[in-house]
Amino acid sequence: MEGGKRGTILITNDDGIDAPGLRALVDSLVNTNLFSVLVCAPDSEKSAVSHGITWLHPIAVKQVNIDGATAFAVSGTPADCASLGVSKALFPTVPDLVVSGINKGSNCGYHIVYSGTVAGAREAFFNDVPSISISYDWIKGKSNLQDFTLAAQVCIPIISAILVEIKNPSFPRRCFLNIDVPNNVANHKGYKLTKQGKSxxxxxxxxxxxxxxxxxxxxxxxxxxxxxxxxxxxxxxxxxxxxxxxxxxxxLDDDDDTDYKSLKEGYITVSPLAALSNVEVDCQAFFKNWLQSVPELPSPSSL
Structure with a gap:
């Protein structure tokens, strides 16, 4: 992103291009008049497809009308959409930032593995494009569609700050961010840096x-x-x-620094993620010693 140029943001998701979370995010970004907004999202709901990709056949792409944005609906997965969106095959330039969301439902702990929303951001990360996934802790009977707009608005400062920060060589390129917005977004307790838990x-x-x-x-x-x-x-x-x-x-987690517990306490959780979670230290130590002894272990038939 060159100085003075508006940042270009690519939006994707897993709930589909017509989902209220995506539309609220796009509208909020467009209304700031600070960004060029692109959309490349699934043409139907693709929740919980994880990081699946389309491999054996082409995907269909159709331009759709979303005010203030250049938008395409895609027959593939969220990872397909992110990959296509940053490839320069669909759009003439690579976006400065990819934002995946806003998902209807939180994505914390081990659920991150299942999430197509997180996969959209992860795929951009694989392609060396800074990225964020955003989810709102939707609760049936308590949440309403206006909450998606509030969730988008509380995340715009993070989006804006990252677009500024990615110009600096010190910006970490070995992670992307997963953001969860609490159910009571109007009374949130602020941003909190968290880690992926085990909920x-x-x-x-x-x-x-x-x-x-x-x-x-x-x-x-x-x-x-x-x-x-x-x-x-x-x-x-x-x-x-x-x-x-x-x-x-x-x-559920009981660690104060984990995403799920902090989200339920009312914080907007910000968790840096890598492509894959590193194994626990004690597992690494166990298998380091165990592997050395494998040739000496008895065969199952002799036990």
């Missing part, structure tokens, strides 16, 4: 007799607030067995 929703399976019986989980894999269309017809033949996911409890 996770434990999920099991139950057998169902129809596809309509198994409700669809939302992006954070906890809420079941997406209803099946009334005119939905099952395409599964009678001889197939059907199984639906269901929530069976959770494992």
């Amino acid at each position: 996770i929703i434990n999920m099991g399976w139950r057998q169902v007799i129809s596809e309509t019986e198994g409700q669809k989980m939302s992006s954070d894999m906890t809420n079941t607030d997406t209803e099946t269309p009334k005119n939905f017809e099952s395409s599964v033949s009678p001889e197939h067995l059907l199984f639906a996911r269901e929530v069976r409890g959770s494992v």
Whole structure:
């Protein structure tokens, strides 16, 4: 980004190009009149697809009208969208920053692995483009669509600051940022630097007799607030067995520095992430000694 030039921001997500979180983010950025805004996002919901990519066939791209932005809907995954958006195959230049979101539901702890939203930012990181993923802690019955606009507005200072900072050689290029905005965004407690924790929703399976019986989980894999269309017809033949996911409890963090705990306390959490999480130190030490002894260990058949 050259001095005096407006920063170019590429927006993607996993909830789809028509999702209210993405539209609120784009509108908020456009209304500042500080950025050139590009959009390259899935043409339909791609929640919890993780970092999947389309490999065996081409993806379809269609230009769509979003006021103030140049926007395309893509038949691929969030990682596909980010990759295409920074490739110069679709847009003439590489964006200065990629922002993935705003996701409907938090992305903390181990759920980061499942998240298509985080994958969009991670893919940009793979391509050496600074990136951020943003999620809002949507709670059914408490949240409303205006909260997405508030979430976008509280993140604009971070977006603006990064666009300034990436011009400096000291800006760290070996990470990207994952941001989670608390449910009560209007009364948030400010930004807090956190680390990825180990929180996770434990999920099991139950057998169902129809596809309509198994409700669809939302992006954070906890809420079941997406209803099946009334005119939905099952395409599964009678001889197939059907199984639906269901929530069976959770494992939560108690460390004050982790993303999930801080988010629930009302902070806007900012967690630097790398491509892959480094293994715990004690695991590294164990396997260093263990590997040296492998040739001396007995075979399973002799135990």
